Amino acid sequence: MFKEQIETFKRYRFLLRELVKKGIKLKYRRSYLGILWTLLEPLLTTCVLTVVFGTFFGKDDKTFPVYILSARLLYSFFSTGTKSAMKSIRQHAGMIKKVYVPKYIYPLSSVLFNFVIFAISLIVLIGAMLVFRVFPTIWIFTAIIPLMMLFLLTLGAGMILSTMSVFFRDLEYLWDVALMLIMYTCAIFYKVETVANKGHGWIFKLNPLYAIIKDFRAAIYGQNMFASPAWVIMPAAVSVLSVLVGVALFKKHQDNFILHI
Amino acid sequence: MSNYAIEVKNVGMKFNLSQEKLDSLKEYVIKMLKGQLKYNEFWALKNVDFKVEKGDRVGILGLNGAGKSTLLKVIAGVFKPTEGEVVRHGRIVPLLELGAGFDSQYTGAENIYLYSAVLGYSKEFVDKKFDEIVKFAELEKFIDVPIKNYSSGMKTRLGFAIATQIEPDILILDEVLSVGDAKFRKKSEAKIMSMFKSNVTVLFVSHSLDQVKRICNKAILLEHGELIAAGDIDEVAAIYQEKTK
Secondary structure, eight states, X not given: OHHHHHHHHXXXXXXXXXXXXXXXXXXHTTOSSGGGHHHHXXXXXXXXXHHHHHHHHOTTOTTHHHHHHHHHHHHHHHHHHHHHHHXXXXXXXXXXXXXXXXXXXXXXXXXXXXXXXXXXXXXXHHXXXXXXXXXXXXXXGGGHHHHHXXXXXXXXXXXXXXXXXXXXXXXXXXXXXXHHHHHHTTXXXXXXXXXXXXXXXXXXXXXXXXXXXXXXXXXXXXXXXXXXXXXXXXXXXXXXXXXXXXXXHHHHHHHHHTTTO | OOXXXXXXXXXXXXXXXXXXXXXXXXXXXXXXXXXXXXEEEEEEEEEEEEEEETTOEEEEEOOTTSSHHHHHHHHHTSSOOSEEEEEXXXXXXXXXXXXXXXXXXXXXXXXXXXXXXXXXXXXXXXHHHHHHHHHHHTOGGGTTSBGGGSOHHHHHHHHHHHHHHTOOSEEEEESOTTSSOHHHHHHHHHHHHHHGGGTOEEEEEOSOHHHHHHHOSEEEEEETTEEEEEEEHHHHXXXXXXXXX
């Protein structure tokens, strides 16, 4: 059974690659700057955020743009990744109605192509680190841990959302609202202390994406993220759990997709 | 290896036709709480059981709503049958009518790779077949143009060229040969005929009995989701003609 699934996956490896390629190609087709937008977009939004929020919260922090970017890039991968996975089944309805293909390929390829774009956009962060003199230490290598958790969390959430949105299209709108809530509780453009000092620190403990961002920032700023192990264990557990739930849910309902698209 | 290309074993396909289509969560919850979620059960296929030998060209006959397209979708693996099972020996390629399943922003060339990948072929294989596909579709000049700018005839030709040039084991044709101009129709019929030599199994649905007779050597007849006749094309065609009188 398990062996069979690996065989099928091997057979459709080329399809997975094609779909990832297609996602990247079509995202920037017909724009003059093309793939350069992957770098320009976070650069420009960070400029805006720095100007707007830096005056409120970041006066005494010269590395504020790095602080923003390190969260903003991760959040925008989570946001675009889950959204594109959610729509992937409907987007490929034409194919699904005609040919048998293991359906998880569609949300998986959506998350993967967004991850590739995200990986490219990390160049901006490296640039900002050099400009604002946040020089990496040995702890930079631990950044791989939050990045892996981020990938799993996005994949898991994407699988859950793609399954549910086949049956309830309203979810596409609801998720936009949820994402806004997630964004404001990720401490992207403000310092955590300003909220925590007012006694609302518990909000962050509920948000696994914030925990991932916190760990990632620790790696960027040369700190040991394992100094507070709960902030590593919690998001790791949630990420793995989300994938397990996502796969189980997807598997249970995938045969009914065809009746609803 | 078995001598059969497809074994359809006692297949039944049930649909729940909901009274209204519920698209929103709110409606669903309200109806559920009120206990108004009622379904009409509808068996599109019931106890369908037959085997297709390798190299056979099977025409699937039946009036509208007899379950022909549902049967093809079950065989293609798109629908999972409610009862029974389908055993397939070899690779199934359904022919896309009017380029359904193509990505309209993608060019013809990109779509050839994409669609072949969907069918489970490898890149190396498509590389080899690429020129033949383009040539057969007569799209040399337009292959780098996005599909959205194609005419419906061009899309049909491209779909047909991909499905036949990659040498499938089992080819599914659902009402497709009636589109395209007369010239291409002749060419595509000739192509299907020539494929018989390479032992391709064909499942063919068409309302044109003449065309079915020309192409197929066997046939099955469906009525209200049940199999009422199977065998040589002439016998089954005679029964079908009797029914349609």
